Amino acid sequence: MPGAATVPEAGLAEAALEQQFERTIARDQRVEPRDWVPDAYRATMVRQIAQHAHSEIIGMQPEGTWITRAPSLRRKAILLAKVQDEAGHGLYLYSACETLGADRADLTGWLISGRQKYSSIFNYPALSFADTGVIGWLVDGAAICNQVPLCRCSYGPYARAMIRICKEESFHQRQGYEQLMTMMNGTAAQQEMVQGAVDRWWWPSLMMFGPPDAASPNTAQSMAWKIKRHTNDELRQRFVDMTVPQAEALGVRLPDPDLRWNPTRGHHDFGAPDWAEFRQVVGGNGPCNAQRVAHRKAAHEAGAWVREAAAAHAAKQAARDGAVA
Numbered sequence: 001m002p003g004a005a006t007v008p009e010a011g012l013a014e015a016a017l018e019q020q021f022e023r024t025i026a027r028d029q030r031v032e033p034r035d036w037v038p039d040a041y042r043a044t045m046v047r048q049i050a051q052h053a054h055s056e057i058i059g060m061q062p063e064g065t066w067i068t069r070a071p072s073l074r075r076k077a078i079l080l081a082k083v084q085d086e087a088g089h090g091l092y093l094y095s096a097c098e099t100l101g102a103d104r105a106d107l108t109g110w111l112i113s114g115r116q117k118y119s120s121i122f123n124y125p126a127l128s129f130a131d132t133g134v135i136g137w138l139v140d141g142a143a144i145c146n147q148v149p150l151c152r153c154s155y156g157p158y159a160r161a162m163i164r165i166c167k168e169e170s171f172h173q174r175q176g177y178e179q180l181m182t183m184m185n186g187t188a189a190q191q192e193m194v195q196g197a198v199d200r201w202w203w204p205s206l207m208m209f210g211p212p213d214a215a216s217p218n219t220a221q222s223m224a225w226k227i228k229r230h231t232n233d234e235l236r237q238r239f240v241d242m243t244v245p246q247a248e249a250l251g252v253r254l255p256d257p258d259l260r261w262n263p264t265r266g267h268h269d270f271g272a273p274d275w276a277e278f279r280q281v282v283g284g285n286g287p288c289n290a291q292r293v294a295h296r297k298a299a300h301e302a303g304a305w306v307r308e309a310a311a312a313h314a315a316k317q318a319a320r321d322g323a324v325a
């Protein structure tokens with residue numbers, strides 16, 4: 001039997017590759033696209049990076065609705081630049097995902113068909129201009145807490161993409177805070193608008209960190225592989241501790257009657273988000289899920305001619321290069 005001798009050899013080779021992978025992780029070195037990885041590591045990385053990329057792309061929509069209605073040219077320019085940055089983040093992340101063998105067209109198809117998730121936060125509407133400031137302050141703030149540790153993720157292309165993304169998210173967070181500070185120094189109506197937006201976005205922002213650790217199926221393995229460096233609950237706590245003094249400086253109330261400093265723990269205690277609502281939103285039944293996906297689908301279909309033109313140009317270029325060679 002010609003194949004029989006090769007099977008144990010293949011097994012041995014795979015065991016050696018697996019040891020090499022484990023050594024890379026244990027030494028806190030980066031896994032690169034050329035390296036062998038277990039199938040489950042690849043699947044986890046594709047899932048997380050794709051979900052992250054989709055979140056950036058869908059995340060353009062809530063704030064995007066305010067670009068044409070921003071109250072001044074300055075605010076419009078700032079918002080336009082921020083939304084463009086989010087498109088850029090989506091593109092770096094799709095590229096990182098492609099280094100794992102994922103196909104970009106498949107990823108877009110899986111977003112539109114609902115096979116892959118995107119962050120629950122972007123299924124809530126941005127009802128007033130203050131929401132754009134609160135998205136910068138709270139949503140980008142939560143994103144930074146979650147993503148700074150990902151700059152040390154074991155997968156090299158993702159870790160490197162996160163460095164630039166985190167720098168830009170930090171800028172967005174400060175810009176959102178500056179917008180809210182301006183509004184809080186304005187009229188009573190502007191102050192109410194900010195408080196209303198904080199009331200609506202606070203709980204969904206806490207949900208961005210994912211389910212509680214006890215209900216998080218992926219955390220233990222992702223921590224062992226050094227993809228995640230902290231659990232969902234650790235990062236949620238970090239976000240609350242970071243945000244409370246900022247809310248005080250701003251003069252807004254965070255809508256949680258259980259929120260208070262606990263001197264014994266050295267952290268703030270806080271109430272539990274409505275996890276039934278979280279499951280509904282992640283399951284596709286949030287306030288804006290259908291609208292967000294329909295909008296992305298329409299944009300994808302409207303862009304078909306651009307993809308066809310780019311492919312035709314690339315084919316022509318390749319034929320010309322071939323003719324020269």
Ligand code: FAQ
Nearest residue numbers: 052055059118119120139143207208209210216217218219
């Ligand atoms: N929404 O076992 P875990 C941004 C899913 S970017 C929807 O805890 P894991 C920038 C999870 O995928 C925001 N689904 O999972 C911006 C898993 O799915 P499965 C996005 C969620 O991966 C700012 C299942 O539930 N950031 O904001 C959510 O270990 C402003 C079980 O959960 C990232 O993607 C959720 N909130 O931990 C743009 C960061 N949470 O396996 C515009 C990278 C969990 O059932 C404006 N990702 N799920 O298919 C991560 O750090 C992790 O993937 C977590 C989840 C922490 C999100």
